[in-house]
Amino acid sequence: MKSFVGFFGSTAVFAVSICIIYWFSSHDRGGALLLGFMCVALSFAAGYAFFTEKNAALEGDDRDLKHREAAGEDITIVTKESPWPLTLAISIVWFLVGLLWSDFMLFTGLAAMLLCLWRLGAESARVGGETIMTKEGPENFT
Amino acid sequence: MKMWLTSTNHKQIGLMYISTTFFFFILAGILSLLIRLQLAQPDQNILTPHEYNQIFTLHGTAMIFLVIAPFAFGLGNFLVPLQIGAHDMAFPRLNLLGVFLFIFSGIIIFLGVFAEGGGAFAGWTAYAPLSTMIVGTGAGQDLWLLGILVNSVATIMVAINFVVTILLYRAPGMTMWRMPIFTWEILATALLILMAFPSLACVVCELLLERHYGAQFFNPAHGGDPILYQHLFWFFGHPEVYVMILPYFGVVTEVLAVFSRKPVFGYVGLVLSAFAIAGLSMGVWAHHMFTTGAVANGFFSGMSFLIAVPTGVKFWNWIGTMWKGKLEFTTPMLFAVGFLFNFLIGGITGVMVASPPIDYHAEDSYFLVAHFHYTLGGGALFAVFAAIYYWGPKMFGFKLNETMGKANFWLMFIGFNITFIPQFFAGIEGMPRRVFTYAPTGDLGWLNAVSSIGAGIMAISAVGFVLNVIVSKLAQEPVGDDPWGAGQTLEWATSSPPPEFNFHALPPIRSERPVFDMRHPELAEERH
Amino acid sequence: MPILNPASVQGMDLRGDWYIFFGAAMFVAVFVYALILYSVFKWRKRRDDDGSLPPQFHKNPPIEITGVVIPIIMVIGLFYVTYLREGVVDFLKPSPYxxxxxxxxxxxxxxxxxxxxxxxxxxxxxxxxxxxxxxxxxxxxxxxxxxxxxxxxxxxxxxxxxxxxxxxxxxxxxxxxxxxxxxxxxxxxxxxxxxxxxxxxxxxxxxxxxxxxxxxxxx
Missing domain, CATH: 2.60.40.420 (Cupredoxins -  blue copper proteins)
Known part of the structure; x- marks a missing residue:
């Protein structure tokens, strides 16, 4: 996590320095603004990581931890399958095509997108259907 | 079938990316053959200008957005969780959404061909105001823009997923400085995508607004600025070049190390150079615009030269990885060494065109075409083949035929160089890119004829590759965990193909090559 | 080949840049190709290989730093050349004929x-x-x-x-x-x-x- 802060932070410093050099060598507002945005985005990522680092004790960052020492803890939660990403992808495309050529497709697409997002949210809230990893491997949580 | 539509397993999604890119690779390859057929002789009329313009637009778009970059996402999807000892990507459903959006984007782009007035023909750069003219570029151009928009959103999704997975889902003991180089390069790529792709999504939206809702961002008659389009586009476009090459640097590093039977030489240097390339590439975008006369040429030229330094570090360390090793020339190793040969030409010509006085002649000529085909075709594409031959056994559970693989390599290597070396000279002679015909002046006739012959050899090689896949699939020799007998990183510690949740047990991770440490405990040493 | 024989004064200036960069590119290409080819032929696995592992070194800071310093020097030199030429070419002289x-x-x-x-x-x-x-x-x-x-x-x-x-x-x-x-x-x-x-x-x-x-x- 420290490396992450370092990489994103130093890239942000780099971005702000070339932004300044660029502004004084070209006086081009477009490019300087883009570099400025880049710096803001990188600083945001680095700052977020910096402030959450204390709370997040990552096993991956523990140099001496062996795999079996992590036993008994939930390693990760994984969804095995979900029909909603495909449905959402179709409705996004439907919506975008509607944006250009058809009001009918626009509104049905919008409705379908909202439906999919709702179902995705509901799926996340439901524990059943998800799988929790334990030391013995995947275990269904029903 | 249902499994392929709803499963959120990262390996399956990775294979979906890879098989889709393979399909588009065949399509884009056929398009490139049509281009070479038309240009084989001066003043030919095999294709009409309108058809030719659509073909080169689609060839560029497909190779960039639907083949080279997404293949790396597929490879990363398959490998990153395996290499860091995770069970899946951080956001499996976002991952599945991303792959479907990517597939749909390709379909949308290609469907444009059937629109009235034909598909997009403004080139993959879609420069405004050419791409905003409704006349002549109808629904095909709109579908192209929609496809690119969907594609950029999908790419941003996959990048977020990579960053979170690599940062938070590493197995116990897998500190960042013990991650395989491929994973590092994917992290640098993801960082670049997050910086660059929003600019693409914005500029595509602006073009759509201008075409449909009367916006005037790029129309000088109403106070717009065509140079602004080029700034916004290349602010994405140049980092995109590195999005297409950084993952393949990772592939080549892994392949060279494994088949030299040595650890990666200069690990820290390779990691830092990846991030240096990523950072610097954000500040060079307008070297595509030297000839506009409206940008700060000195600034962009200096920044572009600087990229040669981290790239040089990579070459240095690749040679160091091979140094005093025991090099085994399997097919992936051949492709990796072929990558070194081709990419070097791409690199040194890249330094040449980064100098504005040279670029004033080379820009938008076949010299430039040859240059970027050496980086993306001779570079990235060779690494794609290296990756398929190297990780194929892990993905599919069978090894590709080595004899056919070597024939595949040599035909591809010879064909590639025969195709693109003449194009350097055609460009210097004065042949502009994106032309459907040319006058038979100077040496252009025979240079182009030779180039087309080379394209034919590459086509034979590609057909040979497809045959190899079929033959090897039928032979179906089962392989063990580590079919090369020299694997170093964690993906070789599990079965081929891996079980659904990747690992039954992980070896202790004490260096960047835990599988080597497991095989040779006497040589294992703790690092970082 | 126009770069051998440009037909304008400005073209002659630009040609100098082509020559310098082409020379530098050739130098780098020959050097790196020589190293790659040497590695490929010298260190390839022999038929009578005993199956032992090659030396497992993974870093050599002096060599690595050399690999950073040499490109930096070359790049600075090339940038200087570019900067000089570009000033000449882009400069708009007064009173054209x-x-x-x-x-x-x-x-x-x-x-x-x-x-x-x-x-x-x-x-x-x-x-x-x-x-x-x-x-x-x-x-x-x-x-x-x-x-x-x-x-x-x-x-x-x-x-x-x-x-x-x-x-x-x-x-x-x-x-x-x-x-x-x-x-x-x-x-x-x-x-x-x-x-x-x-x-x-x-x-x-x-x-x-x-x-x-x-x-x-x-x-």
């Missing part, structure tokens, strides 16, 4: 000689001729009336984009008489490939006569 307004449009060119009431129009199948005096500086004012084009005469090793909304100025001082091919280098739609023109460089006396006659005499 001739001035030509070049308009690019889909898919042809129009050349106007301000003050002389001469306009040369072309069509895609019938390229126009741009007449220039030998050994005298001609200033080109370049603009576009529709999409982005680029004015490229390979013999002068130079091109410049014609962007709508912008007017670009640059100098050309031809050093050889004759006909040179010019073309549009920035893709501009259907007949981009046919958007060509011819540069005709003539002795100054002929040029003056041509100008005085309103562009009607053959030069």
């Amino acid at each position: 001739a001035t030509v307004d070049v308009a690019a449009y889909r898919w042809a060119w129009q050349f106007r000689y301000p003050g002389h009431n001469i306009t040369v129009n072309g069509t895609p199948r019938n390229p126009p001729v741009l007449v220039m005096p030998l050994g005298k500086m001609t200033q080109i004012n370049l603009y576009s009336s529709d999409v982005v084009h680029a004015f490229w005469v390979p013999a002068f090793l130079f091109k410049r984009d014609a962007t709508p909304g912008y007017t670009m100025h640059f100098d050309i001082t031809p050093t050889r008489t004759g006909l040179f091919r010019g073309e549009c280098a920035e893709y501009c739609g259907l007949d981009h490939a046919l958007m060509v023109f011819t540069v005709k460089v003539v002795p100054v006396a002929d040029y003056d006569r041509w100008l005085a006659s309103g562009g009607t005499t053959t030069t």
